[in-house]
Amino acid sequence: MKIAILGGTGSIGEGFALRWASKHDIIICSRDVDRAIETADKYSGTVLSKGLVCCGISGCTNETGIEDVDVVVLSVPYKGMVPLLQKLKPFFNNQIVISLVVPMQKNDKFEYTPPEQGSAALEIKEILPETVKVISAYHNISARKLADLESNLDYDVVICGDDEDAKKTVMELTHEINNLRPLDGGGLESSYMIESLTPFLINLAIKNGLRDLGVKFL
Amino acid sequence: MKIAILGGTGSIGEGFALRWASKHDIIICSRDVDRAIETADKYSGTVLSKGLVCCGISGCTNETGIEDVDVVVLSVPYKGMVPLLQKLKPFFNNQIVISLVVPMQKNDKFEYTPPEQGSAALEIKEILPETVKVISAYHNISARKLADLESNLDYDVVICGDDEDAKKTVMELTHEINNLRPLDGGGLESSYMIESLTPFLINLAIKNGLRDLGVKFL
Numbered sequence: 001m002k003i004a005i006l007g008g009t010g011s012i013g014e015g016f017a018l019r020w021a022s023k024h025d026i027i028i029c030s031r032d033v034d035r036a037i038e039t040a041d042k043y044s045g046t047v048l049s050k051g052l053v054c055c056g057i058s059g060c061t062n063e064t065g066i067e068d069v070d071v072v073v074l075s076v077p078y079k080g081m082v083p084l085l086q087k088l089k090p091f092f093n094n095q096i097v098i099s100l101v102v103p104m105q106k107n108d109k110f111e112y113t114p115p116e117q118g119s120a121a122l123e124i125k126e127i128l129p130e131t132v133k134v135i136s137a138y139h140n141i142s143a144r145k146l147a148d149l150e151s152n153l154d155y156d157v158v159i160c161g162d163d164e165d166a167k168k169t170v171m172e173l174t175h176e177i178n179n180l181r182p183l184d185g186g187g188l189e190s191s192y193m194i195e196s197l198t199p200f201l202i203n204l205a206i207k208n209g210l211r212d213l214g215v216k217f218l
Numbered sequence: 219m220k221i222a223i224l225g226g227t228g229s230i231g232e233g234f235a236l237r238w239a240s241k242h243d244i245i246i247c248s249r250d251v252d253r254a255i256e257t258a259d260k261y262s263g264t265v266l267s268k269g270l271v272c273c274g275i276s277g278c279t280n281e282t283g284i285e286d287v288d289v290v291v292l293s294v295p296y297k298g299m300v301p302l303l304q305k306l307k308p309f310f311n312n313q314i315v316i317s318l319v320v321p322m323q324k325n326d327k328f329e330y331t332p333p334e335q336g337s338a339a340l341e342i343k344e345i346l347p348e349t350v351k352v353i354s355a356y357h358n359i360s361a362r363k364l365a366d367l368e369s370n371l372d373y374d375v376v377i378c379g380d381d382e383d384a385k386k387t388v389m390e391l392t393h394e395i396n397n398l399r400p401l402d403g404g405g406l407e408s409s410y411m412i413e414s415l416t417p418f419l420i421n422l423a424i425k426n427g428l429r430d431l432g433v434k435f436l
Contacts, residue, residue, distance in 0.1 A: 109404060154436070158422065184425045186327060193418045200411045204376065204435060207402045216434040217422060218372070 001169075002069040004029050004095075006062060006084075007076035009039045012100060012138075015146025016073055017043045017057055019177045026057040029065035036060055050149055067091045071098060071169070078103040078120055085127045094131040096166045099124050099191075100138045102198040109206075110199035114192055121160065121191035133166035135159060136191035137174070137182075139198045142212035146177075153178040155214035158185035158194045183217065219387075220287040222247050222313075224280060224302075225294035227257045230318060230356075233364025234291055235261045235275055237395045244275040247283035254278055268367055285309045289316060289387070296321040296338055303345045312349040314384045317342050317409075318356045320416040327424075328417035332410055339378065339409035351384035353377060354409035355392070355400075357416045360430035364395075371396040373432035376403035376412045401435065 001024045005013045008028035017026045021043065028043065030036035036059030047054040066072045066088065072095045076084060081101055101120040103113045117123040121136035128134065137159040145151040157174050159182055161167040167184065174182035185194060201213045219242045223231045226246035235244045239261065246261070248254035254277030265272040284290045284306060290313045294302060299319055319338040321331045335341040339354035346352065355377040363369040375392050377400055379385040385402065392400035403412060419431045 109408075183422055186421060186425055190327075190418075190421070193414070196411070196414075200408075201435065203404060203408070204401055207404055210435070213435045216436060217419065217428070217431045218434060 001025070001071060002027065003071045003073060004060070004065045004069040005073045005075060006066065007074070009035055010075060011143035012075045012141070012146065013073070014039075014043060015141070015143055016075070018047055018147060018149055020173065021047045021055060021057050022053045023055065023176060025055050027065045027069060028057060028059045029062045030059070031062060033059065033061050036065075052149075062088055063091050066095065067093075069095055071096045071173070073098045073100065074124065075100045077101075081120070082123070082127065085124060089128060092128050092132050094133070096133045096135060096163075096169060097124065097128065098135050098137055098170055102139050102195045104199045109203045112192075112196040112199050114195070118189065119192040119195050121188050121195070125162075125188060133161065133163040134188060135161035135163075135166055135170045136185075136188060136194060137170055139194055140201055140213075140215050141180075142214055144212055145214075151178075153180050153214075154216065155179075156181050156183050156217050158183050160185040160188050160191045160194060162188045219243070219289060220245065221289045221291060222278070222283045222287040223291045223293060224284065225292070227253055228293060229361035230293045230359070230364065231291070232257075232261060233359070233361055234293070236265055236365060236367055238391065239265045239273060239275050240271045241273065241394060243273050245283045245287060246275060246277045247280045248277070249280060251277065251279045254283075264367075270367075280306055281309050284313065285311075287313060289314045289391070291316045291318065292342065293318045295319075299338070300341070300345065303342060307346060310346050310350050312351070314351045314353060314381075314387055315342065315346065316353050316355055316388055320357050320413045322417045327421045330410075330414035330417050332413070336407065337410040337413050339406050339413070343406060351379065351381040352406060353379035353381075353384055353388045354403075354406060354412060355388055357412055358419055358431075358433050359398075360432055362430055363432075369396075371398050371432075372434065373397075374399050374401050374435050376401045378403040378406050378409045378412060380406045
């Protein structure tokens with residue numbers, strides 16, 4: 001598959017690029033094309049240095065990068081997400097869009113601040129063309145551990161979405177990453193629950209002196 | 219310590235009685251005193267049959283049971299909780315009240331339906347005397363596994379509360395149960411997060427063919 005990563009130069013984007021590069025074509029998207037290309041080269045180097053196959057990691061502008069792919073990973077901060085998607089809307093057609101976006105604010109602790117639609121995922125669905133299949137997943141995976149190919153990712157990934165085929169594709173992509181276990185979280189209307197886990201986990205980590213918390217349901 | 223269990227004849231009450239009976243005096247509370255005494259005798263028999271110490275498990279009415287204890291475990295359904303607590307209010311003084319209560323409804327899936335205070339725990343705090351220390355915990359522990367003394371409870375228990383000493387006591391009580399790990403979830407205003415995990419876990423279990431799901435943060 002062709003997988004574009006919006007926010008691909010960020011820390012969580014790096015992890016997905018490295019983990020999926022052995023099986024898929026990865027496109028690192030950025031407003032700054034030079035930075036995208038440079039980052040893509042760096043990621044390719046990392047994959048090859050581990051003796052792994054690298055199908056190809058390339059750098060692109062956001063517009064060109066997402067136009068002709070199967071999957072778009074949306075790993076951008078919530079702040080700025082709405083104008084970005086409105087601008088990129090003409091370049092979306094029928095991709096699967098995986099949202100990792102969590103609207104949250106830090107006051108005395110981190111708080112989930114969903115938009116009026118109820119969650120970032122539902123807002124994304126409202127903005128993008130109806131033919132796009134929005135999936136909500138990976139909010140609670142540590143960027144540091146994902147990018148560390150030696151790290152054992154024994155976590156659960158709850159996946160929400162309204163298109164069963166798209167959800168199945170994201171479940172398969174999840175299975176490809178080490179020990180991650182995909183779980184069906186139901187429709188996109190349940191995304192608020194997995195999005196709101198992120199500030200909860202950050203607060204829990206800070207309060208209890210822990211780090212990079214993920215979740216396992218057992 | 220003296221620990222009263224409101225809803226002590228129910229399945230989750232059984233687990234706490236069995237797990238804490240070796241170190242604490244347990245009082246099983248019920249509207250029906252005969253049923254309370256009969257249940258207490260049954261639990262004592264279970265503890266002794268495992269060759270464990272049993273400090274004493276007795277049965278009582280709700281009113282008499284909670285009046286003179288250190289800790290009250292509130293393991294009753296949300297439906298009926300408010301009138302029950304209003305009726306019992308004169309018997310509360312400065313106990314630690316551990317709320318396991320989750321307001322939820324089943325529509326096409328389970329949904330968290332908090333009262334206007336924001337969570338069951340905050341509503342309980344509003345109803346009971348100010349001197350009572352309300353702690354929110356144990357919402358996501360499987361009743362079946364808790365009551366099975368052979369079961370390895372390798373789960374995390376997030377504990378919320380505004381009184382640090384009371385929270386510390388509940389953390390110690392948690393440590394006494396097998397492999398349970400207590401985590402500080404902050405003030406009682408964060409209780410909605412751990413309460414809302416319960417319907418989420420039930421939905422997840424149903425959707426994915428799993429059973430008795432607990433949570434581990436790692």
